[in-house]
Amino acid sequence: MPFSDENHPLWEVKSLKRALHAAGVALWAWTLETDAFAMDEQAFILWGLPPTDKVTFEDLSSRIHPADRDRVRAAFTATRALVGAYEIDFRILLDQEIRWISARGLGNDEGVHRGQMSGVFLDVTGRKQAEEGHELLAGEMSHRVKNLLAIAAGLTSLTSRSATSVEEMARELIQRLTALGRAHDLVRPLDASQGKAALLGDLIAVLLAPYDDSGAFSGRVRVAVPRMGIGEQSATTLALAIHELATNSLKYGALSVASGMLDISGSSTDDEVCMVWTERGGPAVESKGREGYGTRLLKRSVAGQLGGSIETDWSDDGIIVTLKMNAHNLAT
Known part of the structure; x- marks a missing residue:
């Protein structure tokens, strides 16, 4: 045969x-x-x-x-x-x-x-990587939902300090929540041919607008950064980083009290963009102990997608956070 x-x-x-x-x-x-x-x-x-x-x-x-x-x-x-x-x-x-x-x-x-x-x-490497990705996504989703709830609660408290009636409070709160929605939309490209999602200063200003009182303490959030366009991918990552810093400030820092001030300044070279987040007038701060999920996620995002680093100075006057980002990464 x-x-x-x-x-x-x-x-x-x-x-x-x-x-x-x-x-x-x-x-x-x-x-x-x-x-x-x-x-x-x-x-x-x-x-x-x-x-x-x-x-x-x-x-x-x-x-x-x-x-x-x-x-x-x-x-x-x-x-x-x-x-x-x-x-x-x-x-x-x-x-x-x-x-x-x-x-x-x-x-x-x-x-x-x-x-x-x-x-x-x-x-089974592919399956394990997928499982790890799902776990990371689930952790991020859980963290983001908690952050959104904290933001909603903080904005409600912030609005109640300046509102004189229920109607006024509802109107201002809706405006602030709507501003957060606009900030979310801003990370999408405005011009596909340019490949830029937004200007750096515009993105930061829109993201932080809901936290700026419209009453007696209006103007307590100040932004002065280089005029430069940023890419869609980096805009999303930077938006998450700004949200994380703002949420922490709303919970524990300068944005948690009416007298608090927030200043975001920046500088740039051909290779690097530096942004300094400075809080003043808030409650006394203590040096951190164990890092929370949000802090680890923030560091990973800045180091990974933005090719940079993040340093925190727990000064007596208020927290100072320095973000250094790769200029090329920020433009993509």
Whole structure:
């Protein structure tokens, strides 16, 4: 019978191997007595190892992320006591790259044959990255919702100080909330051909307009920054940063009291844009302890999307926040 015959056993084995390779499934066998591993070609590629006849668990352990190494060793040792199928997810390090591997097999000696346990390795990096992205998004959404509630409560308190009637308070509060909506719209491009979302000063002024009293203390928010256009992506990131700083000020800083003043100044070079957020006249400030989610998110956004840094000076007169941003990043 010719080998090309589809009924030939070797043809079926070849087809099975192609199917496993297409699915990214790597095969392994672990000899319990000698601690030796046998793996197929796909497994060696997955672990970034050259093909060899002799691989031990320790050889693989050297590539497992240090934080997962003991857990994986304990999990593999415990698999013989498990009933049914098991699955272990862990990280491995290939140079500077982190890859997620899922090891699967049968426990309770069901998968043991001639002293060997067998199973498969799967590259689940994409799934893990998606899960981390979803968790980050959920955390951001939760934080933003809390911030919006805090902003609404703060604006209500702010408006009540200058309003003389319920009708006036409702009108001013609606105007401030509407201004926040305009600020949200401002991060969209005004001119697709220019690729700019807004002028830096306009974006900051519109974002902070709802926090500026229209009564006796009007004009307490002052903005003086370089006249320059910013890109859509950086405008969104900067808007989130300004919202975070304004929310914190509304909760604890200068914007939380009628006498507080906020000054935003800036300077620029060909390579860098510097913006200084200065609060005065607010309640006494204390140096921060443990960073909250919003602060970590703010630092990550400024460092990541804007290619810059953020420094906080907890002075006795009021907080001073210095944002340094890459000029090229800000324009994109």
